[in-house]
Amino acid sequence: MPAVQETVERVKRIDVDQYRYGFETLIDSEKAPKGLSEEIVKFISQKKNEPAWMLQWRLEAYRRWLTMTEPTWARVDYPKIDFQDLYYYAAPKPKKTVTSLDEIDPEILKTYEKLGIPLREVAMLEGVEPKPGEQDPAQRKIAVDAVFDSVSVATTFKAELKKAGVIFMPISEAIREHPELVQKYLGSVVPTSDNFYATLNSAVFSDGSFVYVPPGVRCPMELSTYFRINERNTGQFERTLIIADKGSYVSYLEGCTAPQRDENQLHAAVVELVAHDDAEIKYSTVQNWYPGNSEGKGGIYNFVTKRGDCRGANSKISWTQVETGSAITWKYPSCILRGDNSRGEFYSIAISNGFQQVDSGTKMIHLGKNTSSRIISKGIAAGKSQNTYRGLVTAHRKATGARNFTACDSLLIGDKCGAHTVPYIEAKNSSATFEHEATTSKISEDVLFYCIQRGLSQEEAVGLVVNGFVKDVLQQLPMEFAVEAQKLISISLEGSVG
Amino acid sequence: MALLEVKDLKVRVEEREILHGLTLTVNEGEVHAIMGPNGSGKSTLSHVIAGKPGYEVTDGQILFRGEDLLEMDPDERAAKGVFLAFQYPVEIPGVATMTFLRTALNAQRKARGESEYSTPDFLKKVREVSKSLNIPQDMLKRGVNVGFSGGEKKRNEVLQMALFEPSLCILDEMDSGLDIDALRIAADGVNALRSPKRAMVVITHYQRLLNYIVPDFVHVMSRGRVVKSGGKDLALELEASGYTQFEDAA
Numbered sequence: 012m013p014a015v016q017e018t019v020e021r022v023k024r025i026d027v028d029q030y031r032y033g034f035e036t037l038i039d040s041e042k043a044p045k046g047l048s049e050e051i052v053k054f055i056s057q058k059k060n061e062p063a064w065m066l067q068w069r070l071e072a073y074r075r076w077l078t079m080t081e082p083t084w085a086r087v088d089y090p091k092i093d094f095q096d097l098y099y100y101a102a103p104k105p106k107k108t109v110t111s112l113d114e115i116d117p118e119i120l121k122t123y124e125k126l127g128i129p130l131r132e133v134a135m136l137e138g139v140e141p142k143p144g145e146q147d148p149a150q151r152k153i154a155v156d157a158v159f160d161s162v163s164v165a166t167t168f169k170a171e172l173k174k175a176g177v178i179f180m181p182i183s184e185a186i187r188e189h190p191e192l193v194q195k196y197l198g199s200v201v202p203t204s205d206n207f208y209a210t211l212n213s214a215v216f217s218d219g220s221f222v223y224v225p226p227g228v229r230c231p232m233e234l235s236t237y238f239r240i241n242e243r244n245t246g247q248f249e250r251t252l253i254i255a256d257k258g259s260y261v262s263y264l265e266g267c268t269a270p271q272r273d274e275n276q277l278h279a280a281v282v283e284l285v286a287h288d289d290a291e292i293k294y295s296t297v298q299n300w301y302p303g304n305s306e307g308k309g310g311i312y313n314f315v316t317k318r319g320d321c322r323g324a325n326s327k328i329s330w331t332q333v334e335t336g337s338a339i340t341w342k343y344p345s346c347i348l349r350g351d352n353s354r355g356e357f358y359s360i361a362i363s364n365g366f367q368q369v370d371s372g373t374k375m376i377h378l379g380k381n382t383s384s385r386i387i388s389k390g391i392a393a394g395k396s397q398n399t400y401r402g403l404v405t406a407h408r409k410a411t412g413a414r415n416f417t418a419c420d421s422l423l424i425g426d427k428c429g430a431h432t433v434p435y436i437e438a439k440n441s442s443a444t445f446e447h448e449a450t451t452s453k454i455s456e457d458v459l460f461y462c463i464q465r466g467l468s469q470e471e472a473v474g475l476v477v478n479g480f481v482k483d484v485l486q487q488l489p490m491e492f493a494v495e496a497q498k499l500i501s502i503s504l505e506g507s508v509g
Numbered sequence: 510m511a512l513l514e515v516k517d518l519k520v521r522v523e524e525r526e527i528l529h530g531l532t533l534t535v536n537e538g539e540v541h542a543i544m545g546p547n548g549s550g551k552s553t554l555s556h557v558i559a560g561k562p563g564y565e566v567t568d569g570q571i572l573f574r575g576e577d578l579l580e581m582d583p584d585e586r587a588a589k590g591v592f593l594a595f596q597y598p599v600e601i602p603g604v605a606t607m608t609f610l611r612t613a614l615n616a617q618r619k620a621r622g623e624s625e626y627s628t629p630d631f632l633k634k635v636r637e638v639s640k641s642l643n644i645p646q647d648m649l650k651r652g653v654n655v656g657f658s659g660g661e662k663k664r665n666e667v668l669q670m671a672l673f674e675p676s677l678c679i680l681d682e683m684d685s686g687l688d689i690d691a692l693r694i695a696a697d698g699v700n701a702l703r704s705p706k707r708a709m710v711v712i713t714h715y716q717r718l719l720n721y722i723v724p725d726f727v728h729v730m731s732r733g734r735v736v737k738s739g740g741k742d743l744a745l746e747l748e749a750s751g752y753t754q755f756e757d758a759a
């Protein structure tokens with residue numbers, strides 16, 4: 012049976028009434044009027060019951076933002092954004108309500124099937140609602156727990172994390188419950204004045220995650236599964252803050268391989284990481300936002316500021332990203348290597364197809380002695396897309412013994428796309444050793460034909476070859492996610508050759 | 510019905526005609542050798558049968574069990590049992606040989622509506638075949654053909670042939686780059702696959718290979734045509750006198 016039909020069959024066999032939208036749906040129609048002003052910033056802060064210091068912080072960012080202009084140096088091209096024509100606060104909207112998986116676009120189901128995402132999760136990600144009045148809610152709750160237990164799964168995680176002393180909660184809650192931590196760290200890595208989008212985010216951020224791992228604690232689980240289920244409503248101006256105290260370890264996974272659509276075209280997230288002495292943070296991202304249609308219309312603009320501060324000696328921050336979605340990606344997860352012997356890593360797979368434009372890379376700022384960094388970037392451009400790697404590696408005068416290794420490989424599929432490498436290297440002391448390797452190649456027709464002669468379809472062949480190309484980076488992802496990411500890579504390249 | 514029928518095939522590459530009306534019939538169970546000087550079009554023929562893009566068939570037909578092969582996508586041809594052991598096998602970095610074998614085998618099985626192999630069954634099969642071809646298990650963990658010696662690459666082709674069990678095997682110069690021992694191992698592997706249900710087309714420059722894989726028919730190709738066909742003795746004759754006698758015929 013073909014996969015699509017099989018999915019549809021399987022979906023039909025499921026009694027969707029057993030499922031409900033497994034987490035909080037805020038059906039709050041309250042929405043601020045369009046545009047941005049001090050009033051709107053106040054409104055947002057009020058809505059979230061924020062303390063006065065937080066409002067003050069937002070307002071300062073807003074006033075700063077008014078003096079700034081949009082950066083234009085990236086190799087991306089898009090119509091000018093009218094910032095007064097956007098909504099900056101809307102309670103998260105529930106998705107269009109459907110009562111059964113039958114009503115979901117078979118194409119989307121097909122994608123889920125290919126990704127191997129279990130249908131119970133599909134039901135949730137797609138927001139399948141139970142038919143009203145069919146079951147009493149209490150009973151339904153029991154059914155939910157028995158079959159798909161997102162709420163209690165989350166609760167179980169929370170209990171376990173609490174036992175370990177790990178704080179993991181929405182940042183809006185952390186602002187109220189742990190103001191001392193938030194005040195100490197928020198904006199300490201990405202200051203409110205950092206860049207146009209980060210400053211905008213500081214003024215209007217909606218929500219995001221807060222993680223604090225106390226000294227000596229190894230976070231008992233990947234902070235991923237939970238998030239994957241609950242990531243839905245974080246909105247367009249996400250704010251994440253992760254602190255690993257001395258000698259602690261945490262691995263955090265953001266994003267979702269499932270296709271994600273959003274009404275909001277502009278996304279401007281900020282992520283700040285702080286690693287103290289001997290601490291390690293591993294941050295992995297899988298980004299699969301809507302890339303726009305086959306004519307290049309629509310799609311998310313993703314302007315992200317992600318930065319990690321290796322504040323303490325021997326600390327380590329490692330970024331791994333798989334970027335497949337968005338119409339425009341503007342994103343440079345970076346490391347400030349402040350502590351002596353600290354280490355920064357950046358592993359990236361950036362895939363662009365259709366009309367997508369990706370300008371992504373990293374910055375490794377070596378400040379401490381004997382700091383080291385490693386950059387492995389794999390860019391894959393297909394269709395009519397443009398894919399740019401932009402990287403900065405600098406060593407400060409005092410950063411003696413700084414070492415960097417950069418390998419930056421691009422693969423072109425077809426001849427209407429482009430890959431570009433823009434490395435900036437700056438060493439202010441003579442003991443720094445920076446190595447840079449870059450390659451650009453076209454996917455080989457002979458290699459594709461070899462695979463196809465052995466029975467693979469054209470698309471399977473491309474998927475296989477590309478997955479081989481990105482293997483070094485895939486290996487950096489948490490196991491379970493690497494498998495999904497691998498499938499996602501094949502799916503995002505569909506229709507790229509033809 | 511013949512397994513493969515190539516009828517009056519004319520093929521162009523980049524505006525230049527390479528095959529000028531080639532005819533060849535191969536029945537189940539037969540082994541055909543094709544010999545001929547460099548540039549006579551042997552690889553071109555094998556590529557066109559397998560469906561490699563870039564070749565324009567301007568005239569003629571290729572039938573496989575009576576079906577029009579030229580109408581099929583190359584992966585469809587593979588699933589139907591057409592296998593080409595390449596003269597120059599490519600490298601696929603980052604894709605473990607084992608993964609490749611499994612992906613390909615299951616793709617073919619799926620296309621034929623057969624169930625996928627279970628992991629233990631698959632592993633057992635690979636182990637058996639690779640052992641008989643003297644291919645160490647470690648090699649299968651490496652990227653496809655990456656860092657393989659010339660001989661190892663050719664053995665890897667025979668390994669795939671044995672795994673996929675195609676009904677038509679085209680071997681394009683599988684003897685090139687092989688030392689005597691490797692040649693014998695590879696040839697033994699090929700001979701083990703001889704069966705009344707399977708046909709082979711062996712392209713080679715050297716009579717030596719045909720001592721190991723003894724053909725039923727030998728064809729001489731020159732300038733894009735088959736200019737002479739005969740039994741296995743024709744190869745010996747060629748070895749003695751070379752191709753010049755056929756140049757005029759072409």
Ligand SMILES: Nc1ncnc2c1ncn2[C@@H]1O[C@H](COP(=O)(O)OP(=O)(O)OP(=O)(O)O)[C@@H](O)[C@H]1O
Binds near residue numbers: 545547549550553
């Ligand atoms: N892609 C191509 N573009 C241009 N000419 C080509 C192409 N492929 C093959 N040819 C030409 O077609 C002719 C036949 O080539 P082919 O590779 O089929 O010969 P062959 O008999 O396999 O030779 P060899 O014994 O050296 O392997 C040669 O003259 C070759 O240069």
Ligand SMILES: [Mg+2]
Binds near residue numbers: 552
């Ligand atoms: Mg040849």
